[in-house]
Amino acid sequence: MLLTEGQMSDYKGAALMFDAMPPAPVLLGDRGYDADWLRQALAE
Template sequence: MNTKLHAICDRQGRPLYLFETAGQVSDDIGARAPCNSLPDVDRLLGDCGYDADWFRETLKDKGIHARIPGRKQRKTPVKHDKRRDKRRDRIEIMFGRLKDWRRVATRYDRSPPVFPSAIALAATVIYWP
C-alpha cells in the first residue's frame, strides 16, 4: 500500500491539517480534500504538484493568493516570486521532523486507520505548544 501525506501548515511550519491520499493520485487531485477546510489566510505556498487552474481559481474565489510555481509542461507560464518560494522549506523541515519518528518513516502501521493516527501522535508531540 502506498500513500501520500499532504499538510497545511502555518507560518512557522507547524501542521494545522494532515491528510493522506492514495499514492497513485496526483497532488492536484489530492488538493480537493482540504479545499473546504482551508484556514483564513492571505496566501498559500504550494509545490508545483498543486499547479492546476481549478485549484488556483478555488483559492482566488476564497481570497487567497496562490504562490505555486508552474509546472514545466504548462503552456502559459505562471509568474511567481522565487525569493518567497524558498519559504516552502519550512514545510519540508516539518516532513523531515515527522520522519525522525521511525514508526512514521518506515511505516510500521500498514492499516489505513492506524497510520494517520501515528502521524497525528508524532505531530502532536513534536509541535506541542
C-alpha cells in the first residue's frame, strides 16, 4: 500500500511503485495525466 498526501497527483505516486509492478505488454493512458518522464519510464 502507498499513501500520499491529498494534493499529490497520481502519476507522481505511480513512479514510487515502478519496481513492484510487472512489465506490461500494452500501455493505456489518459492524456490528462500526460508527462514525458512518466511515458519514458513506463516504456523502459
